[in-house]
Amino acid sequence: MKLYTVIAFSAGILILPACGQTANDTPTSNTSTQTEMPMEMANGKVMDHSHSDHVMESRDIGHATGVVESLGPQGDFLTIDHGPIDAIGMGAMTMGFDIAGDVDLTGIEDGDTVSFMVKKGRDGSYRITKICETDVAGDDCLASMMDHSGHE
Template structure:
């Protein structure tokens, strides 16, 4: 559901969804390694990458081999962090599958801390 704070068209300009398989988790560092499919909105091919995750994501809920869907948040500088992460039942992106219920979308801590 689009909100006044973040209509769907605004979300599309800075939130990018993809799917992948968990290949590594570093809870202490707040990072997850994914073997992800293409992310057409970013012109990314399928590849293996490590991503920083937002503070609101509990990595202890995931394990190697899990199929997941993720949402990346566009930032001015540096790597795009994952701000939404949930289990997925397949390789096709389901729009807003991981979006939280409620009026506001989570915004990442991009301070690098």
């Protein structure tokens, strides 16, 4: 039994230096004496915070042009056959989008060519935040609706 105690104690002493501590180190709760965590990890890579909820990525907002395939019966959903949305890394496809609460879909019908902006929500889905008919208002109709001061 004594042999096992000596082996366990010796193993504990050998493990502590591997953890960056010695047998005489005592943990401290005083944050003023602790060193700050470096932004660069030991392997030279910088820590990636891009998936944090509080960080607004440039990949959260994008815009494209497409053709309305269908309008949801309550006016809160559009299916659009759209081109690539490069800013968010989305290829051309036909997909449905929820509509942000303040977006006016008056006059938009199936078959209309539209320019639209999407924004990624907290749930990870993209919602239309701005939309205009290019057949009526011109190909650059979305540009007049966009605020370029903070995102693009």
